[in-house]
Every structure is written in C-alpha cells, then in structure tokens.
Amino acid sequence: MTASVTSAPAIVRTIPEMRKAIREYRSQASPGATVGFVPTMGFLHEGHASLIRRSNLDNGLTVLSIFVNPLQFGPNEDFERYPRDESRDLEVAAAAGADIVFLPSVEEMYPRRTATQITVAGVTERLCGASRPGHFDGVGVVVTKLFNIVSPDRAYFGLKDAQQVAVVERMVQDLDQPVEIVPCPIVREADGLAMSSRNVYLSADERREALVLSRTLAQVPAWIASGMTAERLEAAVTAGISASPLAVIDYVEALTYPSLTPPAADVPLSDADERLIVAVAVKFGRTRLIDNILISVPEA
Ligand code: PAF
Numbered sequence: 604m605t606a607s608v609t610s611a612p613a614i615v616r617t618i619p620e621m622r623k624a625i626r627e628y629r630s631q632a633s634p635g636a637t638v639g640f641v642p643t644m645g646f647l648h649e650g651h652a653s654l655i656r657r658s659n660l661d662n663g664l665t666v667l668s669i670f671v672n673p674l675q676f677g678p679n680e681d682f683e684r685y686p687r688d689e690s691r692d693l694e695v696a697a698a699a700g701a702d703i704v705f706l707p708s709v710e711e712m713y714p715r716r717t718a719t720q721i722t723v724a725g726v727t728e729r730l731c732g733a734s735r736p737g738h739f740d741g742v743g744v745v746v747t748k749l750f751n752i753v754s755p756d757r758a759y760f761g762l763k764d765a766q767q768v769a770v771v772e773r774m775v776q777d778l779d780q781p782v783e784i785v786p787c788p789i790v791r792e793a794d795g796l797a798m799s800s801r802n803v804y805l806s807a808d809e810r811r812e813a814l815v816l817s818r819t820l821a822q823v824p825a826w827i828a829s830g831m832t833a834e835r836l837e838a839a840v841t842a843g844i845s846a847s848p849l850a851v852i853d854y855v856e857a858l859t860y861p862s863l864t865p866p867a868a869d870v871p872l873s874d875a876d877e878r879l880i881v882a883v884a885v886k887f888g889r890t891r892l893i894d895n896i897l898i899s900v901p902e903a
Contacts, residue, residue: 615703621753625754636663637662638757645689646692648790651667654760667696675742757782761787766882804890820894824896824898832872836872837881855881
C-alpha cells in the first residue's frame with residue numbers, strides 16, 4: 604500500500620485485520636519505509652488533517668484511528684454526546700491523504716473489563732489531570748493498546764492538549780515503547796479559536812465569547828517580557844478571560860513544560876531558563892474548552 608493524496612483510505616475495523624495490513628505493508632515496502640500514526644476520537648477538523656499531512660510527509664504509510672475511548676471520560680462527562688460522523692470523517696481522512704482508517708468498536712477494543720492501569724505520575728497532577736480524575740489513565744491505556752495494534756514508527760499529537768503530549772512522551776520513555784512522538788502545532792480558526800471537535804457544541808454567543816481565550820493568551824509573551832511572576836501572570840490571564848460574562852474558569856496555570864511543575868515563585872518568568880506553558884480550561888455554557896501557549900523565554 605502506498606500513500607496517495609486523493610484515493611479513498613482502506614477501512615479496517617478489527618485488530619487482526621489492522622495487524623495484517625501493517626504486516627503486509629512492511630513486507631512489501633522498501634527497506635526503511637516507516638509507518639506514521641494519527642490517533643483521534645473523530646469528528647475530524649483541520650487540526651487532525653494537519654497531523655495526517657505531516658505524517659504523510661514523514662512516512663510511507665499513514666494510519667488514522669477514530670475511536671471515542673470510554674475509558675478517558677468521567678461519569679458526568681460527554682462520552683454519549685461526543686460528536687460522531689463517520690462518513691464525513693472518511694472524506695476528511697481521504698482528502699488529507701490517510702492510507703488506512705482504523706475504526707474499531709468499543710467491544711473490539713475492550714472485550715472485557717480492562718484490569719490493567721497506566722498512571723503517569725507527576726505530569727498528571729495538575730491541569731486536566733487534576734480537573735478530570737482518571738482521564739489520563741484512560742488515555743494511557745488506549746494509546747498503549749493502539750501503539751501495540753498499529754506498531755507505528757512515529758505518532759502525531761496536537762499541542763492543543765499539551766499535557767497529553769507530555770503524558771504520552773513520558774509513558775513512551777518509561778515503558779520503552781518503540782515509537783517517536785511528534786508534537787504538532789495548534790491549528791486555529793481564522794479568528795483565533797483553537798480547533799476542537801467540541802467547538803460544535805458552542806452556541807453563536809458562546810462561540811463569539813470563546814475568542815477571549817486566544818486573545819488573552821496572545822498577550823502572554825508581552826506580559827512575561829514585562830517581568831511578571833507566575834502568580835501575577837496567572838492573575839492577568841484570569842482577569843483577561845473573566846472579561847467575558849460567559850466564561851467560567853476551571854483553571855489558569857503557568858508551569859514549566861514538559862515537567863508541568865510550578866516555576867520558582869517570586870522570580871520573574873523572563874528569568875526562567877525553561878520552556879513555559881500557560882494553559883487554560885474554561886467552560887462556555889456546557890462546553891469545556893482548553894487552550895494554551897508554549898513559550899521559550901528568550902522569545903517572550
Ligand atoms: O486526543 C485525543 O483525541 C485522544 O485523547 C486520543 C489521543 C485519540 C486517545 O483517545
């Protein structure tokens with residue numbers, strides 16, 4: 604199987620079929636040909652398409668998975684109503700150039716209760732790890748299963764969920780999983796809203812108000828350059844977002860990246876010699892959005 608920009612991808616729904624497709628590709632491909640993997644929960648947008656295109660540039664074969672993973676949703680979260688549209692997703696996957704789309708059912712992925720846990724300590728203590736208990740344990744299990752099924756050389760993750768990237772990178776290092784993690788930039792709408800499958804939940808008013816996130820985060824480099832400490836920066840970001848009457852803040856945190864630990868208190872962030880992240884989670888109505896900015900301090 605070879606990468607093609609326009610042909611329809613092969614659709615695979617079972618684990619044995621997926622393993623067979625990879626075995627066949629590797630047995631026929633030229634030596635050194637690599638497999639790229641883009642794990643998703645579907646309802647694909649331009650952010651996902653950019654990951655597929657990047658994988659196509661780097662690899663001979665690109666596998667996209669679409670699986671809404673029940674293990675990473677809490678009991679009061681949106682697993683049941685998470686948006687799903689298989690036929691539209693297949694069109695996006697074909698246009699972006701995926702070669703294989705892996706679409707397993709919940710029964711295929713979890714034929715029995717999963718007794719094995721994967722907890723990545725430390726990097727999951729804050730941000731979404733704190734707000735969504737168990738979320739990253741569910742991500743760890745599904746990503747490990749998908750890596751075991753697809754056996755990719757590289758896997759592509761968007762930095763909109765920068766904590767997920769840090770968690771997966773740490774898991775791969777700790778468990779010697781033989782895959783290179785490729786973090787990819789956040790893709791935004793023309794007006795700045797970070798692309799997310801959950802944006803579809805927003806009403807017109809909420810969609811407009813949600814722009815406060817990217818507008819506020821865009822001021823972070825200047826605020827750091829002006830000598831703010833982490834505490835003052837978090838207060839400035841909180842005030843910026845609170846200007847929207849619809850915004851209900853879950854968290855605003857300035858941390859080092861990828862360790863996700865607090866920077867030294869009382870020291871201006873402009874003096875930090877580590878990468879920093881300012882990450883936010885904010886609800887607009889029933890929709891919880893996340894966004895962030897990653898900064899290498901000399902850039903600020
Ligand atoms: O980022 C996502 O869409 C999901 O967390 C992932 C990586 C596909 C695992 O279910």
